[in-house]
Amino acid sequence: MSGSHAYLAGLLTEARPIWEAMVRHPFVRELAAGTLAPERFAFWVQQDYLFVREALKIRGLSIARAPDEGIRRALIDNAAALRRELDLFEEYAREHGLSLEVEPTPVCLGYAAYRQAAAALGSFPEFLAGTWAAEKAYLDTWSTVKGAARSAGDYQRWIENWTSPGFVAWVEWLETTLARLLEGQPAHELERVRAAFLTTARFEYLFWDMVYRRESWPV
């Protein structure tokens, strides 16, 4: 393993408590068991739809800032996948009579704005580290749900989306590309990458917690 691959493996080890809290969150456990209250799931659909819409703007910024042509093209391909994700949310909302015209909650807005700031102002590796954390969080969480296999058919489209071979390959590409970009980087850059990875992982936990509680603005 190269030095930078080992560094990323170390980040995963450091983030393990956050990861465990995420995949064991009541939202995820009840989703897997098929016992999640429909209004909690609906709240997730509404807020995650807004998050993915904001993520498409982030993808645009990152395409413009990509440090080489190979990275730019991979990000463009991912933009097309994100565009299709919006259709999943819109189809589900139509089938269930659910409005997607809602306001973002503090956590949704804070997380999306944090990621947009990283895409606009952060170093490219720092930005990519956050993307890797967020995508790996979704891969691992939805793989946990899939593994439990008692979930209702209604969730099937999301399980397939975030556990597909294409999505697994995208998460692996993020890790490999980040490791390549980190070769020879100074300690202060590695530290920025570490902070971005851990902060993003914490936001991932917070997002599940927010949708479970259906937590909006207190005033």
Ligand SMILES: Cc1ncc(C[n+]2csc(CCO)c2C)c(N)n1
């Ligand atoms: C809360 C939350 N976290 C991650 C994803 C998966 N995802 C969709 S777009 C995007 C950013 C672009 O890489 C990510 C990580 C999600 N849908 N909702």
